[in-house]
Amino acid sequence: MSQTLPTSGSIRRRLTLQLVGSAAFLASLLFFIVLVFTRDVSQQTHDSILRASATSIMDSVSVRSGDVTVDIPYSALSMLGNVSNDRVFYRVAQDQVLLTGYADLPRPDPLPRQGTPQFETLPYKGDSIRMVTLARRVSLGEQASDLIISVAQTREGQSEQLAQLTRNALQLGFGFFVIAALLAIWTAQSSVRPLAELTDAVSLRGPKDLRPVRRPVPSEMIPLVQSLNRFIDRLRISLSRSEDFIAEAAHRVRTPLATVRTQAEITLRRVDRAENRASLREMIRAIDESSRAAGQLLDHAMVTFRTDSLLREEVDLGALSRDLLKRLRPIAELKDIALHSDLPQTPSLLGDPILIQNAVRNLLDNAIKYAPSESDIQVSLRKEGTELRLSIIDEAGGFPSGDTGALTARFARGSNAAGTIGSGLGLTIAREVVEAHGGQLTIATSKAVDGPPAASPRREGSCVSLCFPLS
Ligand SMILES: Nc1ncnc2c1ncn2[C@@H]1O[C@H](COP(=O)(O)OP(=O)(O)O)[C@@H](O)[C@H]1O
Ligand SMILES: [Mg+2]
Missing domain, CATH: 1.10.287 (Helix Hairpins)
Known part of the structure; x- marks a missing residue:
């Protein structure tokens, strides 16, 4: 009955793949959002310190009798040192004239508007720097001039901080992915569970x-x-x-x-x-x-x-055979056939009693039908390992030579059947019943034995057995 049906994939696998795929997509999205956001915050924090530093320098500029004096406060540069150990550069200029600091520090062009800091990331002395520039217009007597203050810092500390942030975002994204994937597997499993439960409920039925x-x-x-x-x-x-x-x-x-x-x-x-x-x-x-x-x-x-x-009830093969023998004895006696039995107590087998009875009755029918008058038929039951073997031995001269297996086919009758009533279904029924119970029908020829008559068959005949597995 069990045949492999063509499958069109597995719902659970498809669901798991889709959910895990979505989890991976969301985890990557989360990673990028967190990364962009934290980088932005870190940049803003760093920029505001640069700006505070530039502002405090700007505040220290004083104009006395037409001269501009700059007294760079210690705190202006030390506050940058607190953030990282990166190198700091500054440049204070009045229009094109350098007042103090690094002359080669790039000068933004155009100049930022007054009060609005201008931030730039640019290369300087082989390093990448972040620079803020503030401009202020001061009046020196009649003429006005531009005071330009730039403060810059190399970005190694910031890069390190960014790398750390990237690692954190990566860990967060990965952690999110693992949790989401586990949840996805659990969801896929619990979604198909009702199907599996229904399958079990149906297939476990009798x-x-x-x-x-x-x-x-x-x-x-x-x-x-x-x-x-x-x-x-x-x-x-x-x-x-x-x-x-x-x-x-x-x-x-x-x-x-x-x-x-x-x-x-x-x-x-x-x-x-x-x-x-x-x-x-x-x-x-x-x-x-x-x-x-x-x-x-x-x-x-x-x-x-x-x-x-197939029904699976406990069947006592010995009792079932005894019952059949009792019923068939009158028919056997018409032919002076003696029915002997050796039916000890054996464990019950699981099966359909009506079917088994039908099988045994057909074999007994055959034995009585094909055996000559005044002969013996022996029915014996044995437990052999994990099998129960019920054998029916007669003195009917054995099966016609040739393919005994073919006689178990439907409507097949042997050469010795001429003149006897029958339809060629008896052995078919017996074989189908025993095979449905996982057992098999065997046909052998029992040889003539010398010895005292009666008790058990002595003349040549057939031995037909039903072997049932004891489950
Ligand atoms: N006990 C037996 N002794 C000899 N031949 C038998 C015996 N049982 C069956 N056969 C042979 O097997 C054939 C098939 O048996 P079965 O299927 O019962 O059909 P039927 O008895 O109706 O002929 C019989 O025709 C007969 O040739
Ligand atoms: Mg028959």
């Missing part, structure tokens, strides 16, 4: 359990469960119809045939003319044949039907 699925499921799965329930319902109706049909058909075919047979036998006793008696005998034989064929066809239909959804 073969005869055709109740509709009633467990609560997420709303998206309601249409699926509804279709499943409709399907189960149709199956249940159709199965119960077939079961009823088989039982009804068996009854309707067997009963009138039995009546016709009885009538034919009564008539046989009354008529004297030889040709009438012969045709009545022919009629009785035909009735037996058709009643047997109908019975076996229906039995086979029933076996096919029941093996599809």
Whole structure:
């Protein structure tokens, strides 16, 4: 029954990949936002210190009797030293004239407006520097002139700080990704869990359990469960119809045939003319044949039907065989066949008692049918390891030589079957039943043995066994 269906991917894998992909995208986004934001804040902080330094220098400028004096306060440069150990440069100029500081410090062009600091990042002496420039217009007597103050600092400390910020943002992004990915896996798993639970609930059911699925499921799965329930319902109706049909058909075919047979036998006793008696005998034989064929066809239909959804009940094979032997003894006695049994107590096997009984009955039927009169049939049960072996040994001379396996096919009859009533379904039924229980049917020839007669078969015959695994 189990066949591999074509799959179109896995919902859980798809969901996991999509969620983890989204988590990776969001984590990268978070990394960039945090990086840009913290870099910006760090830059602003650094710039405001540069600006404070430049402002305090600007404040220290005094104009006395037309002369500009600059007295750079210690704090103006030391505040920059507090931030990092980077080198600091400054330049104080009046228009084009350098008053103090580094002459080669670049002069911004155009000059910033008064009161508005101008920030620049530029190369200087082989390093990258951040520079702020403040300009102020002072009046020296009649003429006005521009006082330009630039303060700059190399950016090594800042770069280091930025690298640290990048590392922190990276750690944050990665941490976010790990947590989001774990949540994604958990979400994917919990999203498909109802599907797995439904599958378990349906597949763990017994073969005869055709109740509709009633467990609560997420709303998206309601249409699926509804279709499943409709399907189960149709199956249940159709199965119960077939079961009823088989039982009804068996009854309707067997009963009138039995009546016709009885009538034919009564008539046989009354008529004297030889040709009438012969045709009545022919009629009785035909009735037996058709009643047997109908019975076996229906039995086979029933076996096919029941093996599809095998029942697993505890079956005591010994008791079941004893019961059958008791029922068949009158038929065997008609042929003076002695039925012997060796049926010790064995563990029960799990299976369908009706099917197993049908299988054993067909084998016993065959043994009685093909065995000569005044012969012995032995039925024995053995526990062999993890198997139960029920063997039926007769003195019917064995199976016709050739392919014994082929005789278990449907409607197959052997050369020794000529003149005996049968439809070629007995061994088929026995094999299908035992195979449905995970066991097998074996056919062997039992050799003639010298020794005292009776008790067990001594003449050549067949040994047909049913091997059931003890689960
Ligand atoms: N106990 C037996 N001894 C000898 N031959 C047998 C025995 N059982 C079955 N066979 C052979 O196997 C054939 C198939 O058996 P089965 O399927 O029961 O059909 P049927 O009994 O209706 O002929 C029989 O026709 C017969 O040739
Ligand atoms: Mg048979």
